[in-house]
Amino acid sequence: MSTVITTPKAAPKQVSKDDSMVKQKEMMAGHFDRLTDSPQTGKKVCNTFVPGNLNELIMCFDLLNNLPEVNAIQSGLRRQSGAYVLEAEKIGHSEDVCTYVKSDIGMMAKGNIGPNGKRMPDPDVLLLSYTGCFTFMKWFELLREQYKCETIMLHTPYMGDGKITPNMIQYMVKQLKEEVIPKLERVSGVKFDIDRLREYLKKSVKAEDDLVKVLQSAKTKPSPIDAYFGGIYYIGPMFGAFRGTQDAIDYYSFLRAEVEERIAKGLGPVTPDGDMGKEKYRLVVEGPPNYTNFRQFWKMFYDEGAVVVASSYTKVGGVYDLGFRHDPDNPLETLAEYCLGVYTNRNLPQRIDMLANYINEYEADGLLINSIKSCNSFSAGQLLIMREVEKRTGKPAAFVESDLVDPRYFSAANIKNRLESYFQMVEQKRAGAAAAA
Amino acid sequence: MAASLNGGSKVAGIVARAQALFDDLSFTTAREWKAASPERKVIGYMPIYVPRELIHAAGMLPLGVVGGGDSLEVIHGDAYYQSYICRIPRSTIELGVSGRLDFVDGMLFPSICDVIRNLSGMWKMMFPHVYVRYFDVPQNYKDEIGGNYYIQELVELKEALAELRGKPITDDELRHSIAVYNENRRLVRDLYAFRAQKPWQTPASEIYLLMRAGLVLPVEEHTVMLRDYLAAVAVEERPRRDNCRVVLTGVFCEQPPLNLIKSLELAGCYVVDDDLQLVTRWLTSDCPVEGDPLRNLALAFLHHSESTAAKYEPDLAEKGQHLVRAVKRTNAEGVIFACPSFCDPALLDRPMLQHVLKAANIPFIAFKYAENSGQMQPIREQAGTFADSIKLWSAA
Numbered sequence: 016m017s018t019v020i021t022t023p024k025a026a027p028k029q030v031s032k033d034d035s036m037v038k039q040k041e042m043m044a045g046h047f048d049r050l051t052d053s054p055q056t057g058k059k060v061c062n063t064f065v066p067g068n069l070n071e072l073i074m075c076f077d078l079l080n081n082l083p084e085v086n087a088i089q090s091g092l093r094r095q096s097g098a099y100v101l102e103a104e105k106i107g108h109s110e111d112v113c114t115y116v117k118s119d120i121g122m123m124a125k126g127n128i129g130p131n132g133k134r135m136p137d138p139d140v141l142l143l144s145y146t147g148c149f150t151f152m153k154w155f156e157l158l159r160e161q162y163k164c165e166t167i168m169l170h171t172p173y174m175g176d177g178k179i180t181p182n183m184i185q186y187m188v189k190q191l192k193e194e195v196i197p198k199l200e201r202v203s204g205v206k207f208d209i210d211r212l213r214e215y216l217k218k219s220v221k222a223e224d225d226l227v228k229v230l231q232s233a234k235t236k237p238s239p240i241d242a243y244f245g246g247i248y249y250i251g252p253m254f255g256a257f258r259g260t261q262d263a264i265d266y267y268s269f270l271r272a273e274v275e276e277r278i279a280k281g282l283g284p285v286t287p288d289g290d291m292g293k294e295k296y297r298l299v300v301e302g303p304p305n306y307t308n309f310r311q312f313w314k315m316f317y318d319e320g321a322v323v324v325a326s327s328y329t330k331v332g333g334v335y336d337l338g339f340r341h342d343p344d345n346p347l348e349t350l351a352e353y354c355l356g357v358y359t360n361r362n363l364p365q366r367i368d369m370l371a372n373y374i375n376e377y378e379a380d381g382l383l384i385n386s387i388k389s390c391n392s393f394s395a396g397q398l399l400i401m402r403e404v405e406k407r408t409g410k411p412a413a414f415v416e417s418d419l420v421d422p423r424y425f426s427a428a429n430i431k432n433r434l435e436s437y438f439q440m441v442e443q444k445r446a447g448a449a450a451a452a
Numbered sequence: 453m454a455a456s457l458n459g460g461s462k463v464a465g466i467v468a469r470a471q472a473l474f475d476d477l478s479f480t481t482a483r484e485w486k487a488a489s490p491e492r493k494v495i496g497y498m499p500i501y502v503p504r505e506l507i508h509a510a511g512m513l514p515l516g517v518v519g520g521g522d523s524l525e526v527i528h529g530d531a532y533y534q535s536y537i538c539r540i541p542r543s544t545i546e547l548g549v550s551g552r553l554d555f556v557d558g559m560l561f562p563s564i565c566d567v568i569r570n571l572s573g574m575w576k577m578m579f580p581h582v583y584v585r586y587f588d589v590p591q592n593y594k595d596e597i598g599g600n601y602y603i604q605e606l607v608e609l610k611e612a613l614a615e616l617r618g619k620p621i622t623d624d625e626l627r628h629s630i631a632v633y634n635e636n637r638r639l640v641r642d643l644y645a646f647r648a649q650k651p652w653q654t655p656a657s658e659i660y661l662l663m664r665a666g667l668v669l670p671v672e673e674h675t676v677m678l679r680d681y682l683a684a685v686a687v688e689e690r691p692r693r694d695n696c697r698v699v700l701t702g703v704f705c706e707q708p709p710l711n712l713i714k715s716l717e718l719a720g721c722y723v724v725d726d727d728l729q730l731v732t733r734w735l736t737s738d739c740p741v742e743g744d745p746l747r748n749l750a751l752a753f754l755h756h757s758e759s760t761a762a763k764y765e766p767d768l769a770e771k772g773q774h775l776v777r778a779v780k781r782t783n784a785e786g787v788i789f790a791c792p793s794f795c796d797p798a799l800l801d802r803p804m805l806q807h808v809l810k811a812a813n814i815p816f817i818a819f820k821y822a823e824n825s826g827q828m829q830p831i832r833e834q835a836g837t838f839a840d841s842i843k844l845w846s847a848a
Contacts, residue, residue, distance in 0.1 A: 109799040145591060149566045152764055153800035159768055160804055168591055168764050175572055175586025186601035190592055363573025388536045391796055396570040398532050
């Protein structure tokens, strides 16, 4: 007979959250409830993507916005995506392809249960905003095969030459007028009202202004925010289902006030373990984070006193800090310009310019790239980006690898080692610079 | 190999020439073409499709660049890519940094996937003296929406090429080039139709080499090569084997090693259709010569072009039907999905295509490869088992 020794379970550690984070989580939870309650409320659902998310337009048709990437992120944060990815691979999807897609497909295969524990609704329409990522097209073809619902393609041309041409805008506006809007009218039964769109766009601008203030607060020393790990919470409402709403205006106004208060008090970011303490390293990060080990990943930074002052990932849903604002006076053209300008629709030289500028403007110590195994849109070319940014800024860069929502590709020890070496490199650079001065 | 099999026949001579072009990673023929006259320029392009007529109309040589294959040692290219990215961009970079493409005046990167898309930006930075264009195509197939957009894209490309050569490209020059490429595409279609009828006469490896020759030769020369091959192969007696007939799909970008194609036939599969070198037959019927040439090219793209993973299929009922039609048209008995590792378009499309084939009761197998895959035994075994099982089912 064997003896089973049990140890008392430790009480779960209290996670620190600032008030804005609590508010943001309530907003997101409320939206998931609206989605899962839609069969009862009769609300129709439009699935679409974060880059090229036309939330203001979707709201014109009283549709609920459902973002499969966000669902995959939620599955990752809840440690459910690993099983979903395996399920998708079991039914024939390659181990090589995007894990957002496989998490979504696997989630459907396992009952499509959302983060609130209720079944996610089937979409009434798939708005395929094909912006900055080839995989999106295949993803919604796969979903269309499953749901057999109306699927609307909105093709956003790529900024191959680093500029938006009149031809691109005309093409997109024509698609909006002749394809997207008529089909959304048909699915929703709601007639399009351009003045309603203008009103939503006016609201977007207010929230966008405050978001930019928050993101640019990281220029302060110490930075009051972490613009990558914390930034992901900040962009949630803007990139999701809230842009163009009063809720978003209220949230970003609240967040801005909170951040300004931290600046006034000389405080750094709030981390899950409380205030970060002394800011030792200021970094710019390129690439999405890993979501299956999100807190563990973040902890590797704040334990070392490293704060991310700017990141490219928080620009996949719009580059507001570069000056873009939705323009209510040109409602369809502004939607086109928004889609065209998102980070992943920019060519490599533009991405390099942006990252190098961030390092200079935010007085960062260097660039860190988190290269995502299953995201070619971000990852292809990152090694050149790293070398080029290093060359232009003279600041050290480092490279770590993980995946979005596939836990098999998160190796904590490897990443920690790389980060520790990187911080040593930053110290050496500083010492060298001090000696030369 | 083909030359030795066929002794000193005319077919063997043509295939030997195509093989030599295939083996030449310095693109000697294209270099010699350019060196013949100081005003000549060469424009490289990657898979899947660019309108080569525009390049030809500018008096330039379109040069297909499809990676380095299995004989190129990639030394520098690997430093630009993580291990989980396919091989074609790294071997293409290798071709660039090793000077093998130093005679190329421009590079076009078509809209096919995020990797090739991002490579366009890398090329801009790495080779700043070269004209580089990401060549976008519409995913909307309505004349007044996608068509108008595409016409303007063609105008921009035409103007850029005109600037490179120093004088405008006329409509008559374009019409002539469309006619030249129509003729070439007709012969490619004839060759594919002939192979579907008599695959034992036209081994897949030979057809592949002939199509590869079309990427590096002036189109007029390639047309002659195709015509000569068709005439010669029709009268040469070749052994007919008890092979099954398959459609090969997924091979539209990164190239399978030549040995892989040969292995399929050695394993008992006649390839009767494929999506290799789609650029050589992208337009499925003649592009009209009369009228506005850019509009004609645009409408041909919208309404008469191949289906492939990089194109959006707006109609769910039509998804994958091109493969079913290919099977029926060629009397194929099965489909082989051969996809490059880490190829998003091919691998994301594959499950949908397989569902369509399953519904149509068409057997299939699938495997992955890289352009430098060396071990063919597992593929040969898999293809051999597939061929055997098809024969067993057919007999039942």
